[in-house]
Amino acid sequence: MKKLLIGPLFLLLASCVSIDTTIELSGDGSGQISLTYTVSQMVANLGSVDKGWQKLPLPINEADFRRQVSQSQGLTLRSFSKSEDAQNVTIKAVLAFSDVAALNRFYSAGENEISLSQSGNDTVYRQVIFQGFPDGVDQQTRDFAAAFFKDYHLTFQMKAPRQIKSASAGTVSSDRRSVTFDMPVLQLLDQKTPLVWTVTW
Numbered sequence: 001m002k003k004l005l006i007g008p009l010f011l012l013l014a015s016c017v018s019i020d021t022t023i024e025l026s027g028d029g030s031g032q033i034s035l036t037y038t039v040s041q042m043v044a045n046l047g048s049v050d051k052g053w054q055k056l057p058l059p060i061n062e063a064d065f066r067r068q069v070s071q072s073q074g075l076t077l078r079s080f081s082k083s084e085d086a087q088n089v090t091i092k093a094v095l096a097f098s099d100v101a102a103l104n105r106f107y108s109a110g111e112n113e114i115s116l117s118q119s120g121n122d123t124v125y126r127q128v129i130f131q132g133f134p135d136g137v138d139q140q141t142r143d144f145a146a147a148f149f150k151d152y153h154l155t156f157q158m159k160a161p162r163q164i165k166s167a168s169a170g171t172v173s174s175d176r177r178s179v180t181f182d183m184p185v186l187q188l189l190d191q192k193t194p195l196v197w198t199v200t201w
Contacts, residue, residue: 020153029100031097069095074105077093100115100116114128129156132195145185153185158179160178162201164176164179
């Protein structure tokens with residue numbers, strides 16, 4: 001089993017949570033992020049060993065979550081709740097952020113995976129959703145993922161301060177003030193290059 005946790009399978013375990021994210025942005029770049037993420041009990045137990053939650057996308061215990069928020073300047077935790085059953089652990093949290101830099105410090109460990117930029121009169125939101133598997137994924141990993149993560153999804157919603165002009169993926173609402181992008185986690189297995197989502201308003 002230790003050998004199986006090397007390479008793509010470990011990356012899969014570290015990434016395969018069902019995540020529902022809503023980001024609301026104001027014109028000045030501040031805003032609020034609402035997170036609902038589900039981790040299988042197997043991954044949660046793996047993450048509980050020797051501070052292993054730090055290898056997961058987000059912490060699974062309230063104390064660890066609050067500690068991470070407190071270490072990120074410009075973030076305020078507005079609410080947190082945790083529930084679990086025999087299969088999964090589900091976390092719900094709402095945070096306010098002062099700017100995109102603060103959001104990056106929490107959401108992508110300061111890797112600047114989320115950015116706002118100007119292109120003429122337009123504002124462009126860019127988010128690296130997943131870095132990809134450059135070397136591909138072997139069949140053993142695919143079989144493992146199909147068995148344990150087949151029902152997991154990634155869902156991202158962006159609420160913009162103005163009407164949205166375009167989005168690289170997802171469905172724009174009828175009032176053009178929000179866009180929602182959803183994909184099964186298993187689709188990530190075929191992603192060799194970074195999966196980047198852009199929204200322009």
